[in-house]
Amino acid sequence: MAANDAVDYDALVREDRVHSRVYTDARVFEDEMERIFHRGWVFVGHASEVPAPGDYRLAWVGRYPIIMVRGDDGEVKLLSNRCRHRANTVCQIERGNARFFRCDYHGWLYRNNGELASVSYPDGYDGSFRKEDYGLIPLPRMANYRGFVFGSIAPSGMSLKEYLGKAAEQIDLFVDLSPEGEIDARGGIHKYNYRGNWKLQIENSMDGYHPNFVHKTFFGMLRRKGMQNPTANFGGRSIAVTRDFGHGHVMLDYRECNRKAPILSVAPGAPEYREAMVARYGAERAAEIISSGGTHLLVFPNLVMIGVQLRVVRPISADETEVYLYPTLLKGVAPELNQWRLRGHESFFGPAGFGAPDDLEMFERLQLGLKNELDPWLILSRGIHRERREPDGTRVGHVTDEVTQRGIFREWKRVMTGREEEAERAEGVRLAAVD
Amino acid sequence: MESLRERIESFLYYEARLIDEHQYSEWLSLWTTDALYWIPCNSDDADPARQAMIIYDNRDRLEERVLRLKSTSAWAQQPRSRTRRLLSNIEFRPIEGGYAVESNFILAEMRRSKQDIFAGRVMHTLRNNGDTFNIALKKVLLLNNDDPIDNLTFLV
Numbered sequence: 241m242a243a244n245d246a247v248d249y250d251a252l253v254r255e256d257r258v259h260s261r262v263y264t265d266a267r268v269f270e271d272e273m274e275r276i277f278h279r280g281w282v283f284v285g286h287a288s289e290v291p292a293p294g295d296y297r298l299a300w301v302g303r304y305p306i307i308m309v310r311g312d313d314g315e316v317k318l319l320s321n322r323c324r325h326r327a328n329t330v331c332q333i334e335r336g337n338a339r340f341f342r343c344d345y346h347g348w349l350y351r352n353n354g355e356l357a358s359v360s361y362p363d364g365y366d367g368s369f370r371k372e373d374y375g376l377i378p379l380p381r382m383a384n385y386r387g388f389v390f391g392s393i394a395p396s397g398m399s400l401k402e403y404l405g406k407a408a409e410q411i412d413l414f415v416d417l418s419p420e421g422e423i424d425a426r427g428g429i430h431k432y433n434y435r436g437n438w439k440l441q442i443e444n445s446m447d448g449y450h451p452n453f454v455h456k457t458f459f460g461m462l463r464r465k466g467m468q469n470p471t472a473n474f475g476g477r478s479i480a481v482t483r484d485f486g487h488g489h490v491m492l493d494y495r496e497c498n499r500k501a502p503i504l505s506v507a508p509g510a511p512e513y514r515e516a517m518v519a520r521y522g523a524e525r526a527a528e529i530i531s532s533g534g535t536h537l538l539v540f541p542n543l544v545m546i547g548v549q550l551r552v553v554r555p556i557s558a559d560e561t562e563v564y565l566y567p568t569l570l571k572g573v574a575p576e577l578n579q580w581r582l583r584g585h586e587s588f589f590g591p592a593g594f595g596a597p598d599d600l601e602m603f604e605r606l607q608l609g610l611k612n613e614l615d616p617w618l619i620l621s622r623g624i625h626r627e628r629r630e631p632d633g634t635r636v637g638h639v640t641d642e643v644t645q646r647g648i649f650r651e652w653k654r655v656m657t658g659r660e661e662e663a664e665r666a667e668g669v670r671l672a673a674v675d
Numbered sequence: 676m677e678s679l680r681e682r683i684e685s686f687l688y689y690e691a692r693l694i695d696e697h698q699y700s701e702w703l704s705l706w707t708t709d710a711l712y713w714i715p716c717n718s719d720d721a722d723p724a725r726q727a728m729i730i731y732d733n734r735d736r737l738e739e740r741v742l743r744l745k746s747t748s749a750w751a752q753q754p755r756s757r758t759r760r761l762l763s764n765i766e767f768r769p770i771e772g773g774y775a776v777e778s779n780f781i782l783a784e785m786r787r788s789k790q791d792i793f794a795g796r797v798m799h800t801l802r803n804n805g806d807t808f809n810i811a812l813k814k815v816l817l818l819n820n821d822d823p824i825d826n827l828t829f830l831v
Contacts, residue, residue, distance in 0.1 A: 334821070428716050428726030433823035457749045461739050562823050567727045575724060582727050591824040592714065592730045594743055597751035600825060604787070 247271060253653040255646070256621035260610045262652075263437035269558040275655050276541050277302030279394045281403050283543035283552060284308055286425035286566070287316050287387040294337040294352050300554055301391050306379060307331050308389060311353035312339065318379040318391045319354045330376065341376070350376050386415050387423070388543075406634060407489035407539055413532040414545050416525075417504075419516035420572035425550060427582060430565040430590035436603035438542075438555035441563055443648060444599050445544040445551065446536075448474055448482060448492045448639035449622065454602055458588060458595045468506070473497045473639065480639035482623075488540025488651030490644035498531040503547075505530075508576040516572065538644070540651050548581045549589065559607055565589055620645045680767075683776055686801065686808050687762055694830045695758050699741045702830070706810050707802055710734045713814040714831060717821045729820060729827060740830075749828070756786040756829035762797075773802040773811070784829060793831065794818050 247267055252259040262268060282301045285308045289297050296309035298321065305321040307330075321329045323343035330341040330350060340357060341350045347360035354376040359365065381392040383400035388411060390400050401408070415423050434441075444450065451474040452459065462469045473480050473494055480494040504510060517526035534547040544551035550566040567585040569578045588595035623641025630636060637643035677685070693702040706712075714729040715721045723731055732740055743749040760782040767776040776799040784791045800812035815831050 426725075428721060428728070429821075430716060430727060430729070431821070431823040433825050435825075454750065457743050457746045461742065465735075565727075569725065579724055582723070582725075583731065586727050586729075586731055587736065590716070590727065590729055592827040594739065594749075597826050597828045598749065601750040601753070 249653055249656040253649050253656075256624055257617045257619050258649055260613055260616040260618065263439060263607065264558055264610050266558050269555070271656060272555065273302050275658070276652070277555070278304070279392070280397065280541070280655060281381075281383070281390045281392050281400055282541065283539060284318060284389045284391045285552075286423070286550065286568075287384060287389055288422070288424045289335075289426055289566075290316060292337065294339055296331065296338060296352070297335045298331060298333075301379065301393060304379075304393065305329060306391070307341070307376075309338075309352050312351070313353060315353075316382075316384065316389055317354060318382045318389070319376040320378070322376070323348055324356065324374040324376070325359075354378060386411055387425075403487055404539065405487060405489065406485040406632065407487075407491075407537060410491060410532075410535040410537040411539075411545070413529055414535045414537075416521065416529045417532075417534050418570040418572055419513070419520045421520070422571040424569040424571060425566045427548075427567040427569045427578075427585075430567070430593075431562070432565075432591045432596070432600065433556075433560070433562045434600045434603050435559055436561060436600075436607035437558055438553050438561040439648070439652075440603040440606060441551075441553050441561060441599075442538055442541070442544065443645050444603070445546065446482075446490050446492060446538050446644035446648070447642075448478075448480065448644075449642070450599075450602070454598050455595050457598075461594065468501065468503065476640065478639045482637045482639055482641050482643035484635040484643050484647030484650075486633060486647075486651075488538070488648050490538050490540075490647040492536040492639055492644070494533065494536065494639075495528070495531045498533055499527070502530045503533050507580050509574040513573055513577060538648070540648065548585045561603075620649065680765075682806075683767055683774060683801065683808075684762075684765055687765065687776065687778060687799070690810070691760050691762055695760060697744075697755070699744050699830075703738065703741050705808075706734065706737060708734055709811060710737055711812045711814075712737050712740075713812065714817060714827075715814070715820055719816040719820070729817070729824075730815075730831075743828070744830070751826055751828040754786065756784050756826075758782060758784045758829055770800070773800065773808065775800055782831065786826070795820075 252262050284299045284301060285297055290308060290310040293310055293312045293314060296307050299306050299308050307319045307321045308316065309319060310316050321331055323330050325343065325346055325348050328343050328345045330343045339352055349357045351357050356371045356374045379391040379393060380395040383390050385400060385404060385408060415421060452471055459469055459471050472478060479496045480492060483493050484490045507513065517530060521529060535545055537545045542553045548567050550568060552564045554562040556562055567582055586593060591597060620642045623637040623643060627635055627637045627643055635643055635647065690705060712730055712732040716727055716729045744752060760780050762778045762780050764779040767774045778797050780795060780797055782793040795815055795817040798814040799810060801808035802811050
């Protein structure tokens, strides 16, 4: 590939393998920013992080700094963190509450719904300057599913509902672990970074083949304490499965392993919790929710949901990534149960946890290995011969199979090659014909 | 005869040396059975009842942390971190059965050709144990507890 040539994504991604440059090439990263993060739906935050009018949190959509804020009107908004005058960020602090955002450079003042409230010394502008034309620009599209706030920089495209598809049912299972059907995402934030490509984190989050190797010390400790040990769930004879719902939304599904002894059955106050769940959802649905254990899902490209946590992946460059973990609290449960969730989360996750740092070590080793391109391919063929389709189109395989990685790259390639737009144009033509 | 200040400082320096020289069993033996090794996350006063911490180890979990450090398959410590730390600004006051001690620290950590610098304030609760002390609480207020950290699997 010459420096100015467009990257040939059909050549870099095949059904059963991907090329090293997918993870290392700065031009690929630029294309990812433009085509994935500055066009499609990107997860921004959970509405429970900003419960009261004026509550805000800074966020990123690709490279765009934005503010997720609940305006005085009670609505969550995604506003550009950029003064309309000369581009300074108008909010500097990650989380807080504000009625106004003021640009400290020349004093322009915005209401927390984004409207420009005042400019300094307004007689310097003539009658053609209208304040209503200079509010903080909202993200062109925003949508909220059960408090999960997504934004898109593209003014048009498929709806969030259509984009999520069957992944929405997994979001339901995560949220419905609360007997009130609501979570609170203000359980602290674990923040970490690593010297590796962002896709390593999302692939690893959905990788049922690695845990018995990368996390053997953690599983060994569970065994030592006589606790439920997930080694068998990730072994060759596991009854857990991988699922690919399309659009890059993939999951590890352990429900079949958990039905007999779901993890929540050993939580403090488990009998009362179960009772409250049955009262709210009925016995059958409650059992389904509890055995899902809070799902294990990737919402492509940047949101992972595992058990207790939301995991948000932020690409910085081809070989640098930041990850924020938001352990969530369940509304309507005993405080002891939420504390048990928090302590359980800490034991594995975060920069000093007993599990996640070992994954980061793998990413950095992998990023180093990628530099050797004598055989530039990474093999994603595991279980391709035994992958099956369900009637609704979901692809299913063994938990150790790379159904999930193939699902991620199928979507990645579709978006990177621009076939999404072709499909939309075709759809537009079809709809026009119907009209 | 050592002064009280000398006894407390010597103990803190001894603890620091055990960590920096990877003498994990000896370090673990300094702790009480009701130990709490605590590194708050996001802010120094984060509430463990409602928020996750970077570390919130009771005695059991502390022992597991040491097991991991001794293991050869805790990959985030293969190769292991080399550390050296300085303690200063030591202040203390008597409490029932011991002393509440605060100090500042700077810690250099070297691993995989990358050196990271950590700094902060440590709050020790020391219990009298004859001529020496046991650690009941070690709470570390990291300056960067609200910023991304790639690896904090060594002892702080």
